[in-house]
Amino acid sequence: MENMVNVYFFGKKYSVPGALTIMAAMEYAGYTLKRGCGCRHGFCGACATMYRIKGQNELKTCLACSTKVEEGMYIASIPFFPTDKRTYEINELEAKQQVMMELYPEIYSCIGCNACTKACTQSLNVMQYIAYAQRGDFAKCAEESFDCVGCGCCSVRCPAGISHPMVGLLARRLNGKYIANEAQHLTKRVEEINAGEFDEMIEAYMNKPVAEMQDLYNNRDIEK
């Protein structure tokens, strides 16, 4: 017999195999998921979940797809959270501190409680990346927030109403577009292609008999 544990989905008790993730356990219990289920492998942030273990005070956050059930878990998935994304024209922004002040002024209301960091399902230092954003250090904010999957657990817990994933996303876009150096070789190659430098060679390949292409492919040199 499998090792079964008792869990509570939205307060209702179910007995489920202890080796399952919360997501698989919900399906085992008979739920057909529509909300709260996306990539199922920890990349999309669809399955933000809160739980408390019976008898313990601490409220925990996790991704349902990447967390095993435990005995006595009281589980509530967060089907949607009204994260507050501001819209902007990326080409009209500058990578300056003022950008954050204008688009996400509430980050300056952070009271330093660190609840965001404690809630992060990716173990990121969320409060730290918000601090970098406050200072206009977008490269550091981008690096520190890079692994964010946007589940929103940080925002759920924030007393200042900050939409942390949106702040990190803006910082990364600013960093990717304006701060990191341009790839000169990429720009050059795009120009070469636009100038038609490869047209003739591509056409030649497209029209070669398969046997000739096989020969070229099987004998091509491979960069070490």
Add this chain to the structure above:
Amino acid sequence: MSALYTDSMMESIKKVEASRAARMATEPRRLTADEKDALLKEFHPDYNDASFAEIKVGPNKGQRAPLQLAEMLHSTSRLMTDKVDISKIDYDVDVLVIGGGGAGSSCAIEAHNAGANVMIVTKLRIGDANTMMAEGGIQAADKENDSPVQHYLDCFGGGHFAARPELVKRLVMEAPDAIKWLNELGVEFDKEEDGTMVTTHGGGTSRKRMHAAKDYSGAEIMRTVRDEVLNLGIPVVEFTSAVELIMDDKGQVAGAVLLNMETGDYSVARAKTVVIATGGAGRMHYNDFPTSNHYGATADGLVLAYRAGASLLYQDSIQYHPTGAVYPDQILGALVTEKVRSVGAQLVNVDGEAYIHPLETRDVNASGVIRECREGRGVEAPNGRKGVWLDTPMIEILGGEGTIEKRIPAMFRMYMNYGIDMRKVPILIFPTLHYQNGGVEINGDGFTTKIPNLLVAGEAAGGIHGTNRLMGNSLLDVIVFGRNAGKKAAAKYKDVTLGNMNLDHVAAYDSELKSAGCDTGVVSPKLLPNYARHER
């Protein structure tokens, strides 16, 4: 080291460790073309005839498809029983994009920028897509020693010379511009201090042209293009699935019938052009494989297009990614990115032997893993499944301490979640159902060959990758063909005058099914996999 590994696994790991220095000193030999062919024929699941059925109706009648896809093609529409009044138009647009992944989003951005009134409908949320889960990278020939021509050769040869030349040409020639476009939207690619892209090999590449954003490459691309869709104010109708195309009396597509996934209510979208960007089919579990795909990957677009008369291409060619997680159970089928091999890990069997070059193409490496396991050189996990080792500690030796956390943080996190430290011990892998190589047949401009104002982009399209896709060509494909579809649809709609809208093709297809004796007892498209266990 790891409490999760059994004694017999630990014994095998001792052999892996013992052979490591010698293995690192020599690169495993590449197989010859004949050796690869023989390996594929004997071990690749595409050669398992029992997992395919003959298609009995429609344009590809007489060809084969995986059993689960054939079942969908042999099933009738929901609209044979659920009646929808298509004269009541809920949405009226120039360009209707079905699917909110990488292809659908980049399509919508380009269509919007070209002045079209565009709308996205998507079954789950925008960004719930295989694009989000692509880890390793995106190819583009932008380095001095490389060229689009070399990329063409790798792609065409890696796909067994079966790809459509005009599609491969677009893929490779527009690749550098795709990277530039993404970078200018703010996608953070891994770069050197001076801006030079950090590029590596993927399986079957002859030049290091894999661009990445750590091992969140697809996520970084998806969250950026999604953000741009929202910034542009493009309407996105989420949790709404297209369940049937609407046609007109001129043989054009005229929109789609939509189903609210939560309330079960139908609505109608009228459109002068339609782009199918519905993605892949991993959740169909072909050959009973676990999958690396997202929850909604159920081949819906193929069914919709097929019922409307579009033909499929290479619908019987499936990619099994060689390195899916096989243990622990909680991550069964999860993708272990090819980048793990790009940065140095070898495939090693139970005896500690690097039995194959780690960067052969995916079909070859998948067949290799299956061979090792079937011939008794696999490692047995406590869940009864077998796999081979991916020797991850090599990465730290080759690249220095900290390389794993820096280059493949998602993989590190995924395994640490379950107490396995891949810096110290190898991880156990087996192929996972990863990609639909084929799809709806399109011409060089992205239009279906049968319906003049219907386009297909991304994984739902067939012919770009032949019968085997290379790592990094799918993220590229969704951006290149997504953007292309947006531009082409925005140019096309101006010339489209819709006739009388109807669903006659649905009834006609149903009659054809009846004549062919098809009665599956279910309706299609599938929309979501049946994972709920019911006691009743």
